[in-house]
Amino acid sequence: MLKYLLKRLVQMIVVLFTVSVIVFLVMSFTGDPVLMIVPPTATDAQIAEARTALGLDRPLWVQYGVFLQNLIRGDLGVSYIFKRPALTLIVERMPATLELVFFSVLLSLAVALPCGVYAGARPNSPFSRAVMGGSLLGISLPSFWVGILLIFYFAVEKGLLPSSGRGATAPLFGIPFAFLTWDGFRHIVLPAVTLALGTLAMLIRLIRAQIMEVMRQDFIRFARAKGVSWRSLFFSHALKNALVPVVTVFGMQIGSLIAFATVTETIFAWPGMGKLLVDSINTADRPVIVAYLMIVAAMFVLINFIVDIVYTLIDPRIDLR
Amino acid sequence: MKRFAALFAVLALCLALAAPAAAEKSIVIGLASDALFMDPSQQDETITNTMGRYMYDGLLNNDALGVPRAALAESWTIGDDNLTWTFSLKKGVTFHDGSDFTAEDVAYTVEVCRTSLLKNFTASIDRVEVVDPYTVKIITKAPTAVLLESLAALRILPKAYRTKLGETAFNQAPVGTGPYVFVEWVKEDHISMKANEQYWGGSPKIKKVTFRPISNAATRTAALLTGEVDIIEDVPVRDVDKLKNTEGLSVVDRPSERLIYLHVDSHRPQGPGIIGLDKNPLADLRVRKALSLAINRDSIVKMIMNGNAYATNQMVLKGRRGYVEDMPAPKYDPEEAKKLLAEAGYPDGFKVYLDAPNGRYPNDGQVAQALASQLTKAGIQIELRLHPKTTFFDFVRPGDKSSLVMTGWSEPIDVGEMASVLFYTRGKNPAKGGSNRGHYANPGFDALVDEADGTADPGKRRVILEKAARMIVDDGGIVPLYFQQDLYGKKDAVVFEPRADKSILAYDMDVK
Numbered sequence: 059m060l061k062y063l064l065k066r067l068v069q070m071i072v073v074l075f076t077v078s079v080i081v082f083l084v085m086s087f088t089g090d091p092v093l094m095i096v097p098p099t100a101t102d103a104q105i106a107e108a109r110t111a112l113g114l115d116r117p118l119w120v121q122y123g124v125f126l127q128n129l130i131r132g133d134l135g136v137s138y139i140f141k142r143p144a145l146t147l148i149v150e151r152m153p154a155t156l157e158l159v160f161f162s163v164l165l166s167l168a169v170a171l172p173c174g175v176y177a178g179a180r181p182n183s184p185f186s187r188a189v190m191g192g193s194l195l196g197i198s199l200p201s202f203w204v205g206i207l208l209i210f211y212f213a214v215e216k217g218l219l220p221s222s223g224r225g226a227t228a229p230l231f232g233i234p235f236a237f238l239t240w241d242g243f244r245h246i247v248l249p250a251v252t253l254a255l256g257t258l259a260m261l262i263r264l265i266r267a268q269i270m271e272v273m274r275q276d277f278i279r280f281a282r283a284k285g286v287s288w289r290s291l292f293f294s295h296a297l298k299n300a301l302v303p304v305v306t307v308f309g310m311q312i313g314s315l316i317a318f319a320t321v322t323e324t325i326f327a328w329p330g331m332g333k334l335l336v337d338s339i340n341t342a343d344r345p346v347i348v349a350y351l352m353i354v355a356a357m358f359v360l361i362n363f364i365v366d367i368v369y370t371l372i373d374p375r376i377d378l379r
Numbered sequence: 380m381k382r383f384a385a386l387f388a389v390l391a392l393c394l395a396l397a398a399p400a401a402a403e404k405s406i407v408i409g410l411a412s413d414a415l416f417m418d419p420s421q422q423d424e425t426i427t428n429t430m431g432r433y434m435y436d437g438l439l440n441n442d443a444l445g446v447p448r449a450a451l452a453e454s455w456t457i458g459d460d461n462l463t464w465t466f467s468l469k470k471g472v473t474f475h476d477g478s479d480f481t482a483e484d485v486a487y488t489v490e491v492c493r494t495s496l497l498k499n500f501t502a503s504i505d506r507v508e509v510v511d512p513y514t515v516k517i518i519t520k521a522p523t524a525v526l527l528e529s530l531a532a533l534r535i536l537p538k539a540y541r542t543k544l545g546e547t548a549f550n551q552a553p554v555g556t557g558p559y560v561f562v563e564w565v566k567e568d569h570i571s572m573k574a575n576e577q578y579w580g581g582s583p584k585i586k587k588v589t590f591r592p593i594s595n596a597a598t599r600t601a602a603l604l605t606g607e608v609d610i611i612e613d614v615p616v617r618d619v620d621k622l623k624n625t626e627g628l629s630v631v632d633r634p635s636e637r638l639i640y641l642h643v644d645s646h647r648p649q650g651p652g653i654i655g656l657d658k659n660p661l662a663d664l665r666v667r668k669a670l671s672l673a674i675n676r677d678s679i680v681k682m683i684m685n686g687n688a689y690a691t692n693q694m695v696l697k698g699r700r701g702y703v704e705d706m707p708a709p710k711y712d713p714e715e716a717k718k719l720l721a722e723a724g725y726p727d728g729f730k731v732y733l734d735a736p737n738g739r740y741p742n743d744g745q746v747a748q749a750l751a752s753q754l755t756k757a758g759i760q761i762e763l764r765l766h767p768k769t770t771f772f773d774f775v776r777p778g779d780k781s782s783l784v785m786t787g788w789s790e791p792i793d794v795g796e797m798a799s800v801l802f803y804t805r806g807k808n809p810a811k812g813g814s815n816r817g818h819y820a821n822p823g824f825d826a827l828v829d830e831a832d833g834t835a836d837p838g839k840r841r842v843i844l845e846k847a848a849r850m851i852v853d854d855g856g857i858v859p860l861y862f863q864q865d866l867y868g869k870k871d872a873v874v875f876e877p878r879a880d881k882s883i884l885a886y887d888m889d890v891k
Binding site: 093094095096100102103105139141142150151210214217222223224324327330333336337339342 | 412415416421423496497498499547565566567568569591592593594595597598601602604605607768769770772773776796800809810811813814
């Protein structure tokens, strides 16, 4: 186990290092941040001065060296625009994103598990067909469109839910969360549904396929012959065996939800870190973009690691080595 | 149980917040983006400037038309040397933390802005002398007719408070003398302020202001439709009719300060953006005239901007120095354009790159495409190069890449400011011509700009600038296209007049 952990740690560092190189290279081709932060009336001398102040006049590999050096000290740089540490800016907005993702994940699981299992067990029932049709829509509709549609139906036409923003928050362990207040909870519903839709639809399809596959196997027939109840058959025998690939995909999905809640956050004016990324790209605020991508990469690696651990819990036959 | 009680308390608080406060007027303003700073000396950007107008005052504050009016300065005189301005300050004004406003704060503010992104507004100032707590002398390097406009851009900071807190902490807990007092800023979610009952100009009618940054335009419209916000800025053109047709809502517009125009490579013998020729056709006045004649501005405004723009031949809005009352309206005459091209020796036209941004200004990419097709029809064959906004300004920096550039400029003061940045001959004066993307080089024009910058008399400056504006438009150094339109959506109950600077100022507004 220890050996495995060490191996994963080394892997993680290699991945993060590679990401940092790629991100840094790509960043240097995406527009000049200096022109974004000097006033439009700046003279050539002022522009040169700003460039030197940001260290952007040095060769790229020197800039990267400085970046790595700071990174090792836990310093991800200071935002050109906000003049505050990039890490602080991201961490400040992280609770809002995590909260949104948490509810989306909860919602996708709550809907996808029963629907997927049912559709897998009774593939020909009308309900299953409806679920499958619906899931196809869920996968193919773009989230910005769904979001706007939900806003116009539930907020503008029906007046049931607020259109945007995070609403009132209440602190938990000193961190403000919206779901703790009724007003805040009402604000979460629409963005969480929008964000969940794609994942939910995909999970349904995956669970259904897995269940159908497992149901054809011999041990299910034995169980049935043995007289195991339907409920137990599905939820403990079939589902457990169908779950390993589902967990993999689900883990990846959580990662992407955190990383790419961007669109949903922008539509619903949700003050999360995804919106920060969009704004930073628009202003070529390199330190924030780099810090964001590094953090997201770290999250992906971490989630993958957790997924691997979860495997062993679901299926003791899997050996971590 | 304890947690339950806490939850209950929170719920009660929410209900209390949701309940309408008795007769206390409040307003929720939907902005297109969050403020970058609460400290107005850190950035020259629309929303940050708006925050500066809420919480702070300048020695002068701009009125709705952008004309500076006395604020913290009660009166001023200018010395015989045309350099020394003496301001007497209002007495009895206090900052929100209770400390007195004095001349020290003025000197401090100028010093802070000298090294910040607002340094262009302090460039003309040589030094500030504190005579006594309520008298301050500002000595300019040269006679400066735009000093009052520049001073209006500097929001007065509390010296003692800001030095005690430091820059970063001050930005989180800002204090000024303005009509509203900072309450809370939750980034990307909301900014709230309350009325400054001690405001020297009288206490505001609207007591509570909440700003909500909603960057997605459709969502912003939705928030107004649901009533969550009372007024929004930057209504997307496609939503104008919907808002107009909704009962209880209305749309207000006004010409924006932002001009969309073309830079023309007008003086260099060779143009880097000219394709397949070793000379620069645009250096010929007839060709530049043809360029303007080949553009159908009205059709661009009508077809692409849905009528939400104003075709023009001016550099600045009416009222600004350099607006020319009798400037002829832009003409569209493709036949005449072809004739002029033939006369200049290009009967079959020539090829040139047009560099334009895509996503920087409303519909900019489509406008550039329309321009390309109109110009090509007249014989100026355009190869369009559209750039994303983060790389555009880098690409079109004066140099060896472009000869024809479509871009925008928002001029808050007058033609002189614009001319010295965009059209002054490059390399003659290090402080001028920094963004002269068309490499316009006209000694007569430079002389006028210098003359305007050498007088302390705004009236004289106006006359000179009108001459300069007429000269460069006639010379085809700039091809003005249109002024954008600022669009606001609001509830009928909100009394609101749009301002030149685009700020939605609750102090000037009311809720019925």
